[in-house]
Amino acid sequence: MISEKMVQFDRDHIWHPYTSMTTPLAVYPVESAQGTTIRLTDGRELIDGMSSWWSTIHGYNHPRLNEAIRIQSEKMNHIMFGGLTHEPAILLSQLLIEITPEPLQHIFLADSGSISVEVAMKMALQYQFNQNKSEKCRFGALRKGYHGDTFGAMSVSDPETGMHSLFGNSVAKQLFLEAPSSKFGESLNDFDRTNLHDFFSRNSHELAAVIVEPIVQGAGGMRFYSAEYLIELRKLCSENDVLLIADEIATGFGRTGKLFACEHAGIVPDILCLGKALTGGQMTLAATLTTTEVARGICADGNVLMHGPTFMANPLACAVALESTRLLLESPWESRIIGISEILTESLAPARSISGVVDVRICGAIGVIETEVAVRMSELQPRFVDAGIWVRPFGKVIYIMPAFTIKEMALKLLCERLLTVLKTVKNYPDCPVEAGVSIRQTKAT
Ligand code: PMP
Numbered sequence: 001m002i003s004e005k006m007v008q009f010d011r012d013h014i015w016h017p018y019t020s021m022t023t024p025l026a027v028y029p030v031e032s033a034q035g036t037t038i039r040l041t042d043g044r045e046l047i048d049g050m051s052s053w054w055s056t057i058h059g060y061n062h063p064r065l066n067e068a069i070r071i072q073s074e075k076m077n078h079i080m081f082g083g084l085t086h087e088p089a090i091l092l093s094q095l096l097i098e099i100t101p102e103p104l105q106h107i108f109l110a111d112s113g114s115i116s117v118e119v120a121m122k123m124a125l126q127y128q129f130n131q132n133k134s135e136k137c138r139f140g141a142l143r144k145g146y147h148g149d150t151f152g153a154m155s156v157s158d159p160e161t162g163m164h165s166l167f168g169n170s171v172a173k174q175l176f177l178e179a180p181s182s183k184f185g186e187s188l189n190d191f192d193r194t195n196l197h198d199f200f201s202r203n204s205h206e207l208a209a210v211i212v213e214p215i216v217q218g219a220g221g222m223r224f225y226s227a228e229y230l231i232e233l234r235k236l237c238s239e240n241d242v243l244l245i246a247d248e249i250a251t252g253f254g255r256t257g258k259l260f261a262c263e264h265a266g267i268v269p270d271i272l273c274l275g276k277a278l279t280g281g282q283m284t285l286a287a288t289l290t291t292t293e294v295a296r297g298i299c300a301d302g303n304v305l306m307h308g309p310t311f312m313a314n315p316l317a318c319a320v321a322l323e324s325t326r327l328l329l330e331s332p333w334e335s336r337i338i339g340i341s342e343i344l345t346e347s348l349a350p351a352r353s354i355s356g357v358v359d360v361r362i363c364g365a366i367g368v369i370e371t372e373v374a375v376r377m378s379e380l381q382p383r384f385v386d387a388g389i390w391v392r393p394f395g396k397v398i399y400i401m402p403a404f405t406i407k408e409m410a411l412k413l414l415c416e417r418l419l420t421v422l423k424t425v426k427n428y429p430d431c432p433v434e435a436g437v438s439i440r441q442t443k444a445t
Contacts, residue, residue, distance in 0.1 A: 002029040002041045028385060033060035036406045038390050046390040047414045049400040054250045055281025058327055059403040065282050068323035072316050081313040088318035095325055096287055101268040106295040108288045109313035113249040113275035114148025116286035119307050120271045121152045123290055124209035124243045127297040140210035144179035146219035147211060147247050156211050158220045175203050182226035184363055196232055204240035211245040214261040216363060218250040222397045224363040230265035249275035254333045257364035270294050280324030285317035336404045340365040347415030354422050367400040387417040
């Protein structure tokens, strides 16, 4: 049982994501989590609408995932990957290579999403360097994008929400495209087409790669964009000797209705980053996959890929990732996502008439309510908890992305309670952004 004193210790000493040590935000002590229910230490039960930042797609405490961890833990929890290998890493890599597009044949098992992005960026730079194109040493990225919190990943994330200004010249200056304005399900509009073409004609001589979150720009604003944008981008990358990195850390493993979001556009990236739902949200693990052409390019003339963290390919994480991916593939995941999508579409529709709501949009198992002005999280969060739901908004976005296993009743109840709270928020949406609470502190993931 967590005592009040322990919570006070947490408040005084422990950093939570994007928080301050002097004005901490409230945190709720969790006792346990089962399926799609989070149980707080005070006995309250919350329907989980976040799947722990896109990751726990099978829900919490799944017996098959627990068993995979148990069995592996009896053999070895960890072993260095330098000079040694193991079955979980090999079987997982085989499966990932099998389910991703055919040209992606080589894999690096990283220890978190941000690190897999760093590895992808290194792959692109080393590839271009070995092609005697050392001038191709910058990255193109989309405004409103998000790729992680390490320095390389931060440099290709939106400069404003990523607060590049806080870090001065330590963040590499990359080249940004306007965020796509062509909506998901629609054609590529002239504005985006012209932007893309102008961007490449101005910059491709110095671009090693362009990195995008396919279809869904997540933590930068939960924006869904046209598959045709990706088709055009793929074409321009190929024509201009620029690699395409697809960051599917958030979208991978079914979230958008396809196993990987690139499938909406039928494109194959040169480098693919996976994470989050890779382990069913049980442990930290990510992967960077690439083609034989890029792998050979990196390793030309006796060169090696310059990365190798201590915990890469951790056996426990690989074993649970293998089981989670098998579990997903054996499940009727496609029909589950369609079912979730339908419920979100129907249940969130009434939010359109709530004052201050400017958009309601759904893509796969993601439901988004966008407000005119940034929401006040310190006001909304306790109300959501009092209503028995776990939803964590950021900026102007209130969103739901549940586990794929959530029951129909629970999802409907979650949406109903969410809307009830939104309707009763006083002065909503005219509340100003809280002083001292930046977008970063309330970011999605
Ligand atoms: N890329 C995307 C698209 C993400 O959503 C995230 C996580 N929010 C990351 C990269 C970084 O992953 P991690 O938090 O595991 O470092």
